[in-house]
Amino acid sequence: MKISHFQPLLLLLASSLFFLPALRAVDFKYCNKSGYDFGNVSRVEISPNPIEPADYELSITVSGYASKSIDGGSIEVYAKSENITDLLRRSPISPIKAGTKFEFPLSEVPKDILEGEYKYVIALLDDNVGDPEKPILCVDFDLPTSAPTLVSSA
Ligand SMILES: *[C@@H]1O[C@H](CO)[C@@H](O)[C@H](O)[C@H]1NC(C)=O
Ligand SMILES: *[C@@H]1O[C@H](CO)[C@@H](O)[C@H](O)[C@H]1NC(C)=O
Ligand SMILES: *[C@@H]1O[C@H](CO)[C@@H](O)[C@H](O)[C@H]1NC(C)=O
Numbered sequence: 001m002k003i004s005h006f007q008p009l010l011l012l013l014a015s016s017l018f019f020l021p022a023l024r025a026v027d028f029k030y031c032n033k034s035g036y037d038f039g040n041v042s043r044v045e046i047s048p049n050p051i052e053p054a055d056y057e058l059s060i061t062v063s064g065y066a067s068k069s070i071d072g073g074s075i076e077v078y079a080k081s082e083n084i085t086d087l088l089r090r091s092p093i094s095p096i097k098a099g100t101k102f103e104f105p106l107s108e109v110p111k112d113i114l115e116g117e118y119k120y121v122i123a124l125l126d127d128n129v130g131d132p133e134k135p136i137l138c139v140d141f142d143l144p145t146s147a148p149t150l151v152s153s154a
Helices: 003-016
Strands: 040-045 055-066 073-079 084-095 098-108 119-128 138-141
Touching: 040 138, 055 119, 073 098, 084 098, 098 119
Parallel strands: none
Antiparallel strands: 040 055, 055 098, 073 084, 073 119, 119 138
């Protein structure tokens, strides 16, 4: 019977619809504009989305495909404006094999509001690559806020 085949998917859908805040995709760009030799990113999802003024942290999931392998490294989340870079989270990652898909779930990332224009940046760093300033994969995106934050001038 075909029905039973679809049940896990239905359950998954039901649980994400009813028991978890929606994880929704955001538009992202590669930090270096053109992409990276290491691999590519297919989706960046954020929860909650949109982010309300009362929310103080978010979950981010980055999914993609690794063309190259990585033995060990870390993933960093920054908020970055013209003059300020706040490191919000840094986590070690498990090795990834070349030719496989990857998914990084990043929970409890602080919400950071910077003055002026700013982006959230997610950078993948390889322990075996000397320059920590040079991520092997990096994307950035705007935080999906529900409305501009109005600052009372009264
Ligand atoms: C982006 O990074 C890749 C290496 O991963 C490099 O080949 C490419 O030239 C870079 N693009 C820019 C605009 O720096
Ligand atoms: C990522 O790269 C793989 C392998 O080259 C390709 O099949 C896939 O379509 C790419 N995905 C995106 C989102 O670019
Ligand atoms: C960043 O710093 C420069 C130089 O101090 C200043 O001119 C500029 O207004 C600053 N930008 C923001 C968004 O604060």
